[in-house]
Amino acid sequence: MKRTVVLRTAALLAAFLMFTPLFFLSSPILSQSDEDCMVCHEDPELKSGDGKSLHVDSEEFRSAIHGEAGFSCVDCHSDLREIEEFPHPVKLKAVNCGECHDDAAKEYQTGIHIQASPEEDCCAVTCADCHGKHDIKSTTDISSRVYPLNLPQTCESCHLERVKTKRGGEFIKQYEISVHFKALEKAGLTVSANCSSCHGAHDIKSVVDASSRVSRKNIIRTCGQCHVGIERDYLEGAHGKDYVKGIKDVPVCTDCHSEHDITSPQDLSSPVYATKVADVCSRCHDDEVLARQYGFLTERLKTYSGSFHGTASKFGETRVANCASCHGIHDIRPSVDPKSSINPKNLPQTCGKCHPGAGENFAQGKIHVVSEKTGNKWAYSVKMFYIIMIAAIISVFLVFIAADLFHRLRHNRAKP
Ligand code: HEC
Ligand code: HEC
Ligand code: HEC
Ligand code: HEC
Ligand code: HEC
Ligand code: HEC
Ligand code: HEC
Ligand code: HEC
Ligand code: HEC
Ligand code: HEC
Ligand code: HEC
Known part of the structure; x- marks a missing residue:
């Protein structure tokens, strides 16, 4: 009995000591509470000067991963951390997710999306475009925008029409007739290939970049992540042996199967039907x-x-x-x-x-x-022998029939 009480008190004390510094770190005493912000931002009618809605759904935020983990508004909107008077400045700094997500942000620096600009492309691509803002879910949550079942829609929201890449939106849309998409969409198989399985998530690169997952140099490994047995067979064959040597003229998976519209070889539309x-x-x-x-x-x-x-x-x-x-x-x-x-x-x-x-x-x-x-040679000689034999036999028969006919005709005419 006594031992449990002691243990419980110790556990409580330990928990207090562990979490108190965290509490003070994440919300310094000076900083604003979420309630302060929600006084104005709870209002569904609140709009910015240029008409954009500034409403924040606090229920949604509380049930998303950052809200659930106890983060507050100013953890992301960090320039308001120490503000004391409202209204706050009209223009705020963009949220820097990399403050806490170091690895993802570093990886993101190496990809093509960070180079997208609102002037040249449809838009700048930010973390929030794929993950959301106030409704971010764990990547393993089935409702996350980057969960395998939802990811195609997330990428397609830009790539079907808004982004003009070389091969255009039609090329991307072909993915929807593939065996991979059907397995994802119809069979609910999260182990099937989605956009990220082939392109990556944060370090997506253009196909002309040799370090891209879909470049010729890497495509065997990319498909081979899942088609392990086929990768092995390919590398043992004549084409694979030359591929490893860097010979560019041998076929890779996508030369025979295509890229986005991969179908089963039993399907009439497959290039390898x-x-x-x-x-x-x-x-x-x-x-x-x-x-x-x-x-x-x-x-x-x-x-x-x-x-x-x-x-x-x-x-x-x-x-x-x-x-x-x-x-x-x-x-x-x-x-x-x-x-x-x-x-x-x-x-x-x-x-x-x-x-x-x-x-x-x-x-x-x-x-x-x-x-x-x-x-x-042997088969050829036999064939030729037969052809000559058959021709000869037919000729002999024809001569015989002709002779017989001639004979009969003469015989008939000779009769009175
Ligand atoms: C007194 C009301 C009020 C309070 C309190 C308030 N805001 Fe705002 N907030 C506004 C208004 C009004 C705008 C729109 C400014 C504009 O664009 O004209 C705005 C805009 C914003 C924007 C968009 C800024 C941009 O650059 O587009 C963010 C983010 C924001 N608020 C976050 C917060 C946070 C976080 C808090 C709590 C620390 C907070 N606000 C507290 C009224 C308020
Ligand atoms: C996980 C980080 C994060 C947290 C926590 C967060 N926000 Fe935001 N918020 C964003 C991002 C990202 C944007 C998009 C603009 C940007 O990148 O700066 C945004 C935009 C906004 C805007 C502008 C309108 C809009 O929807 O684009 C308002 C207002 C705002 N936040 C208020 C709040 C309030 C109030 C809270 C707390 C209840 C909060 N935010 C908590 C990340 C966050
Ligand atoms: C083009 C879409 C896209 C963009 C932009 C993007 N992400 Fe992701 N992110 C994903 C996908 C897809 C996953 C899931 C990857 C997986 O399950 O392996 C992911 C996973 C994550 C994870 C959890 C797993 C991990 O890698 O730690 C974090 C954290 C994350 N992203 C943060 C960020 C941040 C921060 C940014 C901006 C610097 C960002 N993401 C930009 C698509 C994106
Ligand atoms: C103040 C630090 C902080 C900021 C800023 C922040 N995050 Fe997070 N984020 C966290 C922590 C801590 C977790 C882990 C919470 C948990 O596991 O319960 C997390 C979880 C996540 C996850 C889920 C990761 C997984 O493993 O499934 C994603 C995705 C994510 N954050 C994206 C973002 C994006 C996008 C932004 C910017 C809009 C952002 N975060 C800003 C601290 C932060
Ligand atoms: C089975 C693997 C696979 C899947 C799944 C896949 N892709 Fe691709 N994708 C490729 C390959 C391989 C290429 C390179 C094509 C080439 O050589 O021109 C490519 C090329 C691209 C390109 C670049 C085109 C260019 O002009 O450089 C974009 C954009 C793209 N894919 C987007 C997507 C999106 C969005 C999805 C999900 C809806 C997706 N991909 C799903 C394999 C895949
Ligand atoms: C917010 C819009 C947006 C979203 C969401 C988005 N992209 Fe992009 N993507 C772009 C833009 C814009 C470019 C062009 C960047 C450039 O050329 O500098 C691009 C470029 C690419 C390229 C290189 C194309 C080329 O021409 O070489 C690939 C591949 C790609 N995206 C795949 C994806 C995948 C996969 C996803 C989902 C995980 C995704 N994108 C989500 C806007 C988006
Ligand atoms: C009925 C079986 C059969 C079919 C169908 C067939 N091949 Fe062959 N192929 C062979 C045999 C047996 C050899 C080796 C003896 C020879 O050269 O006839 C061969 C030899 C070859 C060689 C030379 C390889 C070497 O090491 O000598 C190539 C290249 C080749 N075939 C390609 C093809 C292509 C391309 C097709 C389809 C258009 C095809 N084959 C259809 C049976 C077949
Ligand atoms: C993208 C071009 C390409 C395609 C498509 C292709 N091959 Fe090849 N194949 C090659 C090259 C290049 C070699 C290497 C020749 C060498 O190194 O001896 C080769 C080697 C071979 C060899 C060994 C021949 C020898 O003499 O060593 C055979 C057999 C063969 N291919 C059959 C096929 C069959 C069957 C298909 C269709 C299923 C096919 N190839 C599709 C380019 C191709
Ligand atoms: C030279 C052309 C060629 C290349 C290169 C190639 N394949 Fe195939 N693949 C085929 C043909 C032909 C079939 C159809 C066989 C059949 O009818 O059963 C096939 C069948 C398949 C199947 C279905 C197996 C079945 O029998 O249902 C998968 C999965 C597959 N390939 C994946 C790959 C992957 C992954 C790679 C790259 C490592 C690759 N292929 C490279 C020609 C190729
Ligand atoms: C993330 C794992 C994954 C990746 C990466 C992947 N595949 Fe698949 N692939 C699957 C799964 C799972 C199926 C089975 C779908 C089904 O049968 O419903 C499949 C089915 C196929 C089929 C049809 C097989 C059949 O018999 O119907 C072909 C062909 C194929 N993949 C080729 C490729 C090629 C080529 C690549 C690379 C460009 C690739 N896959 C990348 C998981 C993957
Ligand atoms: C994928 C199955 C398949 C393979 C492998 C195959 N054949 Fe055939 N072959 C057929 C079919 C089906 C017919 C149609 C006639 C029949 O039913 O016998 C045929 C017909 C033939 C015929 C003409 C008709 C006859 O029966 O005499 C010859 C000769 C022949 N094959 C030789 C070969 C030789 C030699 C090989 C091996 C190098 C071979 N085939 C491999 C399926 C195949």
């Missing part, structure tokens, strides 16, 4: 300049289009093989690599995915037959 994959790959693999530079074989599209698979694919058949069905999707390897799906040893297995029981003979037929004569 089964029947469209060939176009994506041939953009580079049929490019003569790239082929000369990297020494790879061209006419991949032409030879594929000429094949049974390619022809069927053109008619919209999705079950036939496209480039990725044979070469792999993200871990594409050259045929000399023993792990490559097109290494001669692995071909029966690769074709076997769709042609059950495909043996070595089946898989041997060349796929990219640039010229049949040089492609597979």
Whole structure:
């Protein structure tokens, strides 16, 4: 019994000692209380000289994070901290959030938004534009403006129309048809990609800045934050190995999937929908300049289009093989690599995915037959043999029929 009382008193004393200095620090005795301010600012009709509402909702402020934490008006409006007489000056200093949020403010200095100016752009971008003023919530609160579910709307409030960036508002709006937005909006998945997952929050940079999260140099890592397994596969493949070396001509995620309007490959609108994959790959693999530079074989599209698979694919058949069905999707390897799906040893297995029981003979037929004569001499000879044989047999039959007909005609005429 006694022990609890002692403990309680000690706890109370400790709490008093801990919080008293805080109390005095955050509201010096001289400073104005919130009630002093609210005498005027509670008034819903209060307007500034230029007609802007100066009403502050004290309920809202008290339930927001700073109000809840016990901060008062003058903690942010610091130039009124020691004012003794009202009315206060008409023009006040802008609130400096960085006084307390050092890290966020420092990071913000490195981003592009701090460079925005009201003259050149739509507006200067301040902390309050993304977080609010008197209604700021914890970033983990579902009603926060920067909570994943609400962030697209916060960014779009400027980027759809007011800001004129190079690719314009339409380019941003495409995000709303993406699988990422649908997962966020429809499935309520906060782990899906929102604007900040790809661009960052305070250190957002222009895409032409190499240190931007969406620059070519960093985009694999940015998508790879969530698509971890795909990042690994990509880095193990031919494209990824060259990417790491800094070669700019290999494709990155966004070359094949696009940026804001990323959809599922099962969706007809995806650039990597089964029947469209060939176009994506041939953009580079049929490019003569790239082929000369990297020494790879061209006419991949032409030879594929000429094949049974390619022809069927053109008619919209999705079950036939496209480039990725044979070469792999993200871990594409050259045929000399023993792990490559097109290494001669692995071909029966690769074709076997769709042609059950495909043996070595089946898989041997060349796929990219640039010229049949040089492609597979044996198959070519057999084919030629058959063509000649069939032509010969048909000719013999035709001669036989003609002779028979001639004979019958003569015979009939000879009769009286
Ligand atoms: C006597 C009434 C009164 C009191 C008390 C008062 N204000 Fe004001 N306040 C005004 C008026 C009027 C304006 C508009 C001035 C103008 O633009 O004409 C204003 C404007 C403001 C502005 C906008 C300034 C700007 O640059 O646009 C802020 C911020 C502000 N007050 C904060 C406070 C705070 C914080 C307190 C408490 C310490 C406080 N006010 C107390 C009347 C008052
Ligand atoms: C977390 C910081 C913070 C606190 C605390 C705070 N304000 Fe503000 N207030 C702002 C910001 C940010 C603005 C936007 C203008 C600026 O950046 O200076 C603003 C603007 C205002 C304005 C101008 C009208 C408007 O809405 O833009 C008034 C009036 C005002 N505050 C009054 C108050 C009063 C009264 C309190 C206390 C009940 C208070 N503020 C507490 C950050 C704060
Ligand atoms: C372009 C929109 C935007 C602007 C402008 C912005 N923020 Fe943020 N802020 C965010 C987003 C988004 C998050 C959530 C990030 C997360 O959850 O990782 C965040 C998180 C925060 C957090 C909590 C997490 C942390 O990083 O400590 C604080 C504090 C913060 N911001 C303060 C500020 C301050 C101060 C400024 C102005 C210097 C500012 N923000 C400007 C978007 C913005
Ligand atoms: C006087 C110091 C002070 C000022 C000025 C201040 N804040 Fe804060 N802010 C805090 C403290 C302390 C917390 C943490 C409160 C808590 O966790 O309960 C906080 C919390 C936050 C959070 C939530 C962080 C999280 O982890 O979720 C955001 C966002 C935020 N502030 C943004 C701002 C913005 C924007 C401004 C300027 C308009 C601002 N703050 C001005 C002290 C301040
Ligand atoms: C899945 C990742 C991803 C998401 C989510 C995303 N972006 Fe982007 N964004 C990109 C990439 C990649 C680029 C670079 C495009 C390029 O190379 O031109 C970009 C470019 C931009 C640009 C710059 C255009 C320019 O001209 O430089 C803006 C502005 C932008 N995004 C805003 C947004 C907004 C706002 C959202 C949320 C509504 C968003 N982004 C969501 C990946 C993303
Ligand atoms: C208050 C309006 C506003 C809000 C809110 C806003 N932005 Fe911006 N943003 C701008 C302006 C203005 C610029 C142009 C800055 C410049 O070019 O100096 C810009 C530039 C950018 C750029 C660089 C574009 C380029 O041309 O290189 C990106 C990327 C971007 N914003 C993304 C975002 C994201 C993501 C969010 C939300 C987290 C967001 N913005 C919220 C106004 C805003
Ligand atoms: C050379 C083009 C190319 C590149 C580069 C590429 N992808 Fe893909 N990706 C594809 C194709 C083709 C498919 C469709 C496979 C299928 O039909 O199952 C695909 C499928 C996907 C899928 C869906 C998986 C499934 O089967 O449903 C995701 C997620 C994905 N890619 C993410 C990424 C990410 C992240 C990166 C960058 C690290 C990336 N991709 C780079 C071509 C590419
Ligand atoms: C913040 C995490 C995150 C980031 C960053 C991210 N994604 Fe996603 N992505 C997801 C989630 C979660 C899904 C699953 C959505 C669903 O299926 O509803 C998804 C789905 C996809 C799909 C469709 C997969 C399918 O089978 O339907 C593709 C393609 C894709 N992402 C590509 C990318 C690319 C490319 C990037 C980088 C530009 C990227 N993602 C960045 C989380 C992310
Ligand atoms: C943006 C251009 C680009 C796109 C799109 C592209 N590639 Fe590549 N690919 C390259 C480059 C560059 C190399 C590197 C050649 C080298 O270093 O030998 C390469 C290498 C390869 C290799 C290894 C070839 C060899 O001889 O080593 C294969 C196989 C391959 N790509 C298949 C594909 C397939 C399949 C697709 C479509 C899913 C595709 N590529 C999309 C540019 C591209
Ligand atoms: C039915 C399976 C199949 C399809 C579909 C297919 N390929 Fe191939 N590809 C192969 C095989 C097997 C080889 C290796 C033997 C050869 O050259 O014929 C190869 C070789 C290649 C090479 C040379 C790589 C090396 O290391 O020798 C490239 C590049 C290539 N294909 C790109 C493509 C592109 C681009 C497409 C789509 C337009 C495509 N392939 C469609 C099976 C396929
Ligand atoms: C993604 C599935 C898929 C893969 C992988 C695939 N094929 Fe096919 N292929 C088909 C389909 C579907 C047909 C249509 C006829 C059928 O049903 O057999 C077809 C038809 C063919 C035909 C002509 C018709 C026939 O049955 O004789 C040949 C030859 C052929 N494939 C060879 C190959 C070879 C060789 C490989 C491996 C290098 C391969 N295929 C890999 C799906 C595939």
